[in-house]
Amino acid sequence: DAxxxxxxxxxxxxxxxxxxxxxxxxxNHRYMYWYRQDPGHGLRLIHYSYGVKDxxxxxxxxxxxxxxxxxxxxxxxxxxxxxxxxxxYFCASGQGSDTGExxxxxxxxxxxx
Amino acid sequence: xxxxxxxxxxTATEGAIVQINCTYQTSGFNGLFWYQQHAGEAPTFLSYNxxxxxxxxxxxxxxxxxxxxxxxxxxxxxxxxxxxxxxxAVWDSNYQLIWGAGTKLIIKP
Numbered sequence: 331d332a333x334x335x336x337x338x339x340x341x342x343x344x345x346x347x348x349x350x351x352x353x354x355x356x357x358n359h360r361y362m363y364w365y366r367q368d369p370g371h372g373l374r375l376i377h378y379s380y381g382v383k384d385x386x387x388x389x390x391x392x393x394x395x396x397x398x399x400x401x402x403x404x405x406x407x408x409x410x411x412x413x414x415x416x417x418x419y420f421c422a423s424g425q426g427s428d429t430g431e432x433x434x435x436x437x438x439x440x441x442x443x
Numbered sequence: 444x445x446x447x448x449x450x451x452x453x454t455a456t457e458g459a460i461v462q463i464n465c466t467y468q469t470s471g472f473n474g475l476f477w478y479q480q481h482a483g484e485a486p487t488f489l490s491y492n493x494x495x496x497x498x499x500x501x502x503x504x505x506x507x508x509x510x511x512x513x514x515x516x517x518x519x520x521x522x523x524x525x526x527x528x529x530x531x532a533v534w535d536s537n538y539q540l541i542w543g544a545g546t547k548l549i550i551k552p
Contacts, residue, residue, distance in 0.1 A: 373530070373542040430476065432486075
């Protein structure tokens with residue numbers, strides 16, 4: 331199994347507060363992704379990174395920002411959390427399109443009150 | 444738009460065989476994945492198909508027909524531990540991974 335961990339695993343916060351989720355991988359994967367998963371929806375891509383300091387938006391990027399200052403770390407920030415951002419967030423990493431397989435972190439459950 | 448369709452939920456009996464279908468309409472195609480996700484856990488990789496045909500891996504097999512935009516995951520000799528959601532995902536022409544909503548499989552004794 332790829333070494334990919336997320337923190338925190340659970341967080342409850344209030345509307346309007348900033349939140350940062352951290353993803354750490356030890357596999358030297360080039361690509362890293364942040365997804366959210368909600369009932370009735372597939373995994374929806376928030377942002378992804380294709381290298382250090384190289385990031386791009388996914389389909390649901392509004393209200394989120396990311397940073398990748400090192401290969402192993404990918405941070406997701408909610409500048410001002412809203413109740414619609416209550417979700418389970420998954421980080422994933424992989425070598426890229428030629429191998430395809432993504433390895434997922436354990437997930438972070440965020441509740442915004 | 445891009446779309447992946449899977450049944451929302453299926454029920455099967457322990458020891459039996461079940462087929463989970465996935466149809467897709469995407470902007471190009473560079474491969475199809477099946478992932479397994481147990482409740483409260485992360486998705487884990489099951490299979491990858493890029494060419495037409497059947498890929499067998501133990502009790503699990505995955506089939507692809509690119510001309511029909513269709514895949515299925517076949518699970519044989521079902522066990523209680525196979526109760527999970529099964530996610531279909533397609534690499535589109537830009538190598539963006541498009542995900543289906545998943546099929547919740549319930550195994551009954």
